[in-house]
Amino acid sequence: MSAEKYIPKSKIAQWFDSRLPLLTLSHHLQSYPTPKNLNYWWTFGGILTFCLITQIITGLVLAMHYVAHVDHAFESIEHIMRDVNYGWLIRYVHANGASMFFLAVYIHIFRSLFYGSYKSPREVIWIIGLLIYILMMATAFMGYVLPWGQMSFWGATVITNLFSAIPFAGESITTWLWGGYSVDNPTLNRFYSLHYFLPFLIIGLVVLHIWALHVPGNNNPVGIDVKKNSNETMPFHPYMVMKDLFALLLFVTVFLWFVFFAPNVLGHPDNYIEANPLVTPSHIVPEWYLLPFYAILRAIPSKLGGVIFMFAAIFILMLLPWLDTSKVRSATFRPIYKKFFWVLVFTVILLGYLGAKPPEGIYLILSRLATAYYFIHFLILLPVLGRYEKTDPLPMSISDPVLDKPGILDKVKKSALEYEGENAGSFK
């Protein structure tokens, strides 16, 4: 993206780079121009990459000790926890890592929603990101099944049963997914296989996600285009690397706090009871990061309807770049959208809370209201707001809000006003 073409210094490097431009790639990644006004919400991309790598490395080690068999899975987890050197650490990092991964991805997604990062010309980045998110949910769900505890088994039963709601072919599809007539050993085996495979698919999509990002470059908190190769941008290395590293370390501190001092609070105690197909737990709940969708699923009175709405809740996000008709990206300059953004955040958290509650009484009524609002936000509010909202004036460049601080512009303006004297009104 830099203006001048990069040419390696040494002859050997030139020889190699002209055959496989890895050095050019590396140079591009280092000099990649980033807007200087990125705030700390922009550090979560790097944090997510870290999460993915952590999950893959710890997962690789766990796979060396785990046994994917209904009679041995639970036992092999306890073997890892007790007898494998630092097995407890590796497993707790992996289990809490999943939660931290989702925490980071939710922040990343809501950052996009607030600053309008999904808008032109970044629609493809957004859609690839959503595909990553969907694969993450599938991977995490299957990973939760592997310890073969009560929640593993019953969670798997509930989720796979959703497919039986599909008209006509539903039953056959479920049988095909299970590899039998109930969740059993074949199910566990294929989930293990897929749980190992999907992260590599995620890596592939992450590469595409970053590639697609490097074409238009980063959005920024002001939401207007930056002038490349001006002093509005700074090279990724060392500036953003240092900032990302600092943010990452803060994140890792929170992460490891959970790992060392509260490794089980984000899980469900029932998953320390070995799976028993004859005993149904009183409440079957998925992991916290899937709860909002679980609430939507249960809010709809029909099974097929619930499944449709649950998937629609995810896929509607794919249409977001076209549903949001406003040309202004950043919510900073959209006074009304900004309010509704926070209402949406609240609604999603509320749905998460309701997903953990039994679907009855006030909880059910609230989940229906929240589900309705969720769809209204995307299908009605965003298109209408884009048309009628009066946005605040945008600055000329991202430098304005920064340089305006010492009041230089004001001074210039003021003196100009004074000069104009009586005609000052016309100056506005």
Next chain:
Amino acid sequence: MLVHLNNFLKSFFIFFFISILPYSAFSEEKKINFFETNWSFDGIFGTFDRASLQRGYQVYQEVCSGCHSVQYLSYRNLSEKGGPEFSVEEAKAIASQSEIEDGPNSDGEMFMRTGRLSDKFAKPYPNIETSTTANGGAYPPDMSVLAKARAGGADYIYSLLLGYEEPPADFELDDGVYYNKFMAGKKIKMSEPISEGIVEYLDGTETTKEQIAKDVTAFLVWASEPHLESQHKMGFKTIIYLIILITLVYMSKQKVWSRFNSKNEEKEEAFDKVEKVVTEYEGEDPKTFK
């Protein structure tokens, strides 16, 4: 328009919380108040009390092990660091009291032998079905990870052990079912397991019900998390390390960024020039402008 929206949203949230809070407060009423006690293993510096763990093991051995297995615990764990820390000889002696099925031998027969350090704890029943039949239709759960498998953990187990009471007058109980206010549904098939003086501690500690319950609960917490102490120690060191590292990285980041910011001053200088031109044009002294 915006003011209306603001007011609407505000009143919406206020209405929402007013309507929800009493309800959730009401549902929280069901929240169980466990008996309170201080656990030495709580908190980031938490460690186990060795003597308590050794006594807890004794309670498990003499009171619980008739029905409850701890199948993921090995005898060698008893002498490992961070646990009850019996001496290796003591642990060997404990292991040798158990009968373990081994085999097949060269004749293809299974045989019984005395336990070794490397063996897992002997189970009272060969499988869940036998234990269910032997215990009137409810199997005593394996206790290896019990403290992690119950909401409330140590507090729950401790309270359950002490939670046996006379049922309220209108509460119906079948034969062989007992009233325990901490059990889900308040019915439990296990009869009250501990009573004052049911064990005799070798170290002369008083054998009140509370003391026995506390010791065996501590033992079960260790059984479900045998590496808890190293977890806490490593955690503390890691956090300290991270705090130092974060400070250094933050200072480096500030240093690196100051380079860019000083470059940016050039642009500010350009603005200053504009300012100067404007003020000069006005015929004012630039100094008074500031």
